[in-house]
Amino acid sequence: MNVDYENLKTYAIKLLGERGVTLTDIANITYELQIKYYNNLTIEECLENVKQVLCKREVMFTVITGITIDKLAESGAIEEPLRSILLDDYSLYGIDEVLAYSIVNIYGSIGLTNFGYVDKVKLGKIGEIDRLGKNSGVCNTFLDDIIGAIASAAASRIAHAR
Amino acid sequence: MNVDYENLKTYAIKLLGERGVTLTDIANITYELQIKYYNNLTIEECLENVKQVLCKREVMFTVITGITIDKLAESGAIEEPLRSILLDDYSLYGIDEVLAYSIVNIYGSIGLTNFGYVDKVKLGKIGEIDRLGKNSGVCNTFLDDIIGAIASAAASRIAHAR
Amino acid sequence: MNVDYENLKTYAIKLLGERGVTLTDIANITYELQIKYYNNLTIEECLENVKQVLCKREVMFTVITGITIDKLAESGAIEEPLRSILLDDYSLYGIDEVLAYSIVNIYGSIGLTNFGYVDKVKLGKIGEIDRLGKNSGVCNTFLDDIIGAIASAAASRIAHAR
Amino acid sequence: MNVDYENLKTYAIKLLGERGVTLTDIANITYELQIKYYNNLTIEECLENVKQVLCKREVMFTVITGITIDKLAESGAIEEPLRSILLDDYSLYGIDEVLAYSIVNIYGSIGLTNFGYVDKVKLGKIGEIDRLGKNSGVCNTFLDDIIGAIASAAASRIAHAR
Numbered sequence: 001m002n003v004d005y006e007n008l009k010t011y012a013i014k015l016l017g018e019r020g021v022t023l024t025d026i027a028n029i030t031y032e033l034q035i036k037y038y039n040n041l042t043i044e045e046c047l048e049n050v051k052q053v054l055c056k057r058e059v060m061f062t063v064i065t066g067i068t069i070d071k072l073a074e075s076g077a078i079e080e081p082l083r084s085i086l087l088d089d090y091s092l093y094g095i096d097e098v099l100a101y102s103i104v105n106i107y108g109s110i111g112l113t114n115f116g117y118v119d120k121v122k123l124g125k126i127g128e129i130d131r132l133g134k135n136s137g138v139c140n141t142f143l144d145d146i147i148g149a150i151a152s153a154a155a156s157r158i159a160h161a162r
Numbered sequence: 163m164n165v166d167y168e169n170l171k172t173y174a175i176k177l178l179g180e181r182g183v184t185l186t187d188i189a190n191i192t193y194e195l196q197i198k199y200y201n202n203l204t205i206e207e208c209l210e211n212v213k214q215v216l217c218k219r220e221v222m223f224t225v226i227t228g229i230t231i232d233k234l235a236e237s238g239a240i241e242e243p244l245r246s247i248l249l250d251d252y253s254l255y256g257i258d259e260v261l262a263y264s265i266v267n268i269y270g271s272i273g274l275t276n277f278g279y280v281d282k283v284k285l286g287k288i289g290e291i292d293r294l295g296k297n298s299g300v301c302n303t304f305l306d307d308i309i310g311a312i313a314s315a316a317a318s319r320i321a322h323a324r
Numbered sequence: 325m326n327v328d329y330e331n332l333k334t335y336a337i338k339l340l341g342e343r344g345v346t347l348t349d350i351a352n353i354t355y356e357l358q359i360k361y362y363n364n365l366t367i368e369e370c371l372e373n374v375k376q377v378l379c380k381r382e383v384m385f386t387v388i389t390g391i392t393i394d395k396l397a398e399s400g401a402i403e404e405p406l407r408s409i410l411l412d413d414y415s416l417y418g419i420d421e422v423l424a425y426s427i428v429n430i431y432g433s434i435g436l437t438n439f440g441y442v443d444k445v446k447l448g449k450i451g452e453i454d455r456l457g458k459n460s461g462v463c464n465t466f467l468d469d470i471i472g473a474i475a476s477a478a479a480s481r482i483a484h485a486r
Numbered sequence: 487m488n489v490d491y492e493n494l495k496t497y498a499i500k501l502l503g504e505r506g507v508t509l510t511d512i513a514n515i516t517y518e519l520q521i522k523y524y525n526n527l528t529i530e531e532c533l534e535n536v537k538q539v540l541c542k543r544e545v546m547f548t549v550i551t552g553i554t555i556d557k558l559a560e561s562g563a564i565e566e567p568l569r570s571i572l573l574d575d576y577s578l579y580g581i582d583e584v585l586a587y588s589i590v591n592i593y594g595s596i597g598l599t600n601f602g603y604v605d606k607v608k609l610g611k612i613g614e615i616d617r618l619g620k621n622s623g624v625c626n627t628f629l630d631d632i633i634g635a636i637a638s639a640a641a642s643r644i645a646h647a648r
Contacts, residue, residue, distance in 0.1 A: 001250045008243065057646065058256050058594040064244050065257050069231070077239040081170065082226050088163045092483060094220050095227050095261070097433035102260040105591045108544040109421035116440010159416060160543065219484065220432040254645060259595035267429045270382040271583035278602010321578060322381065325574045332567065382580050388568050389581050393555070401563040405494065406550050412487045418544050419551050419585070426584040 009054055012063040019067060019143050020132070025125040026050045029151035032123055033114050034158055041158070049154040049161075056106055059150065062099050066142030073139040089133055089141045096142045100149035107156035114152035119145060171216055174225040181229055181305050182294070187287040188212045191313035194285055195276050196320055203320070211316040211323075218268055221312065224261050228304030235301040251295055251303045258304045262311035269318035276314035281307060333378055336387040343391055343467050344456070349449040350374045353475035356447055357438050358482055365482070373478040373485075380430055383474065386423050390466030397463040413457055413465045420466045424473035431480035438476035443469060495540055498549040505553060505629050506618070511611040512536045515637035518609055519600050520644055527644070535640040535647075542592055545636065548585050552628030559625040575619055575627045582628045586635035593642035600638035605631060 013023065027046035035041050053059055072078045073086035085093055100119075104111040117123075122130050126144050133140030175185065189208035197203050215221055234240045235248035247255055262281075266273040279285075284292050288306050295302030337347065351370035359365050377383055396402045397410035409417055424443075428435040441447075446454050450468050457464030499509065513532035521527050539545055558564045559572035571579055586605075590597040603609075608616050612630050619626030 001246070001252050003243070003247065003252065003254070011243065056594075057254055061247075061255055061257055062260075065231070068240055068244055069227070072234060072239060075239075077234060077237075078230055081165070081173065082230055084163070085165065085223075090163050090165065092165070092219055092432075092434060093223055094433040095223055095264070097436050098224075098260060098264040099257070101433065101436060102257070102595060106594065108416075108542075108592065109418040109425065109588060110416060112421050112425060112436070113440045113443045116437045117444035119437045120441035218432075254594075254596060256595040259598050263595065263598060264433060268432065270380075270430065270578075271426060271580040271587065272578060274583050274587060274598070275602045275605045278599045279606035281599045282603035325570070325576050327567070327571065327576065327578070335567065381578055385571075385579055385581055386584075389555070392564055392568055393551070396558060396563060399563075401558060401561075402554055405489070405497065406554055408487070409489065409547075414487050414489065416489070416543055417547055419547055419588070422548075422584060422588040423581070426581070 005057060005060070008057075008060045008064070012054060012060045015064060015067045019070070019129075019140070021125060021129065021143070021147055023047060023050050023054075026147055026151050026154070029118055029124045029126065029147070030154040030158070033118065033151065033155045038158070038162060045158065046154060049157045050150060052157060053103070053107075053150050053153045058106060059103050059153070062103050063146055063150075066096070066099050066146050070139045070142050073141070074137060086141050087137070087139050089130075089139075093141070096145040099142060100145035103146070103149035104152050104156070107153045107160065110159060111152040111156035114155050115148055118148040118151060123148075123151075167219060167222070170219075170222045170226070174216060174222045177226060177229045181232070181291075181302070183287060183291065183305070183309055185209060185212050185216075188309055188313050188316070191280055191286045191288065191309070192316040192320070195280065195313065195317045200320070200324060207320065208316060211319045212312060214319060215265075215269075215312050215315045220268060221265050221315070224265050224311075225308055228258070228261050228308045232301045232304050235303070236299060248303050249299070249301050251292075251301075255303070258307040261304060262307035265308070265311035266314050266318070269315045269322065272321060273314040273318035276317050277310055280310040280313060285310075329381060329384070332381075332384045332388070336378060336384045339388060339391045343394070343453075343464070345449060345453065345467070345471055347371060347374050347378075350471055350475050350478070353442055353448045353450065353471070354478040354482070357442065357475065357479045362482070362486060369482065370478060373481045374474060376481060377427070377431075377474050377477045382430060383427050383477070386427050386473075387470055390420070390423050390470045394463045394466050397465070398461060410465050411461070411463050413454075413463075417465070420469040423466060424469035427470070427473035428476050428480070431477045431484065434483060435476040435480035438479050439472055442472040442475060447472075491543060491546070494543075494546045494550070498540060498546045501550060501553045505556070505615075505626070507611060507615065507629070507633055509533060509536050509540075512633055512637050512640070515604055515610045515612065515633070516640040516644070519604065519637065519641045524644070524648060531644065532640060535643045536636060538643060539589070539593075539636050539639045544592060545589050545639070548589050549632055549636075552582070552585050552632050556625045556628050559627070560623060572627050573623070573625050575616075575625075579627070582631040585628060586631035589632070589635035590638050590642070593639045593646065596645060597638040597642035600641050601634055604634040604637060609634075609637075
């Protein structure tokens with residue numbers, strides 16, 4: 001099987017957009033995480049690093065798989081009890097964190113701390129996505145963790161490069 | 163949200179059964195892995211340990227999520243290009259291994275080696291499931307890794323108990 | 325080889341004590357993490373869960389290995405350049421987070437977020453340990469992550485039990 | 487703190503050499519793993535990929551930390567009971583697999599299966615290192631897992647590139 005990764009990346013970014021998330025939204029989270037360490041950091045540098053993270057195949061596959069599950073929970077294609085677990089963003093489910101961790105870990109373990117932090121304090125767009133997910137019929141269970149993971153991976157990438 | 167874990171376990175076992183996998187199939191893999199170390203090991207002891215692994219919440223959630231994705235790839239509910247990636251069990255996809263690892267890791271890192279081994283040599287039922295998955299329209303991308311992961315987790319459980 | 329795990333646990337707790345950390349210090353972090361979710365939570369319940377986490381073999385091994393490395397960095401038994409990397413708690417080292425993650429993960433991925441959070445904001449004793457580690461000749465590189473990991477694992481254990 | 491990563495890589499390779507392992511030994515394991523998939527694969531391509539894996543910071547840190555622990559167990563600088571656990575390569579210790587996994591995972595989860603397999607069947611140099619480690623006073627507890635992890639990471643790198 002041949003996978004066209006340029007198309008796959010475009011598709012992953014399209015899915016993020018459909019769910020209301022731009023790469024700049026993610027770059028803003030990275031910026032918040034790293035500005036205290038590098039006072040000459042710019043949003044542009046964060047955005048460039050977010051784009052580089054999205055070039056990793058495992059990241060594309062995680063984004064596409066996670067958002068697909070969220071959408072199928074909304075559409076009703078996923079049967080009970082999993083559907084309700086996903087729609088409720090049930091706190092002990094944990095598979096969303098498992099997928100997110102696979103993104104973070106590609107840039108080594110140092111991103112783990114950032115991921116946990118942004119996920120807990122619901123930094124920037126993560127908080128908005130999380131709140132939207134509480135509306136009836138909306139499922140952002142995987143999306144908020146994926147955004148936090150990409151932002152944290154980009155932060156690790158910046159830390160390694162400087 | 164209250165999740166009835168007794169029902170959830172029953173549902174996970176039912177899904178495995180629908181996909182052609184009994185707990186004894188999994189116990190047989192555990193037995194093959196561990197008989198060289200414990201010559202008084204029985205299938206019954208392996209089966210009991212497989213059942214205990216299935217009592218862990220993260221294991222139930224992983225089984226249900228993975229098999230649900232396999233089924234949705236078959237039914238056509240998952241859109242392209244992810245559908246073809248899943249139906250072809252594309253070797254660089256990797257999310258199946260990510261989910262499997264979350265099962266293995268609950269019993270510590272020692273299960274990792276067993277998981278890699280059974281996945282590579284396609285021990286017992288894993289080989290059968292893998293071959294079935296190559297038929298047109300059948301998707302066992304997550305199922306074979308999940309079986310290997312449960313069998314390896316049960317092997318770790320036995321190693322810790324003896 | 326036979327390992328006496330009762331002795332091993334006692335040894336792990338003794339090492340934590342030598343480095344200035346009591347199980348109650350760890351329980352206090354767990355309490356801070358979970359009191360917002362369970363308003364009838366007590367320090368005693370947190371302490372009991374911390375003790376249960378320390379009964380897991382992989383946890384004991386991680387505590388003992390991590391603190392041993394910290395001590396050997398201080399004593400000079402570890403040669404350069406690793407010694408300076410450890411004494412400086414170099415931010416890109418990452419092996420401390422790797423070990424910590426092995427503790428957290430035994431209770432599933434839900435602890436990941438708590439670990440990242442306490443590590444970032446340096447909650448309670450973690451902040452004190454981190455500051456002490458900045459003194460010349462003192463190495464707490466593994467210790468602070470280990471404490472955060474045990475506290476987060478205990479928080480996961482409470483979440484699963486309630 | 488500034489770390490000279492060119493020096494650090496040289497030091498990691500020197501430590502491997504002191505413990506009897508050349509990069510070609512590792513490349514040979516990668517070759518055995520991948521030749522069945524790519525019949526025009528050469529040892530040179532494997533060696534080049536092994537070298538690239540060793541350019542990753544987390545890999546260098548893992549190699550240096552693991553081999554340092556092995557050497558300190560031999561020298562007597564590590565106190566009991568950890569010393570005996572390391573010298574005996576105690577099967578439930580697990581921290582060696584945890585460190586190895588941090589190497590494998592940088593190239594995504596697909597390397598996990600290869601790592602488990604080579605670790606189980608003790609492919610090539612891994613078997614030799616493992617046997618040497620059984621001699622009195624010799625500790626290769628971390629070394630054999632590290633070699634398997636680098637070889638598996640290089641195999642993942644080849645799979646991603648082709």
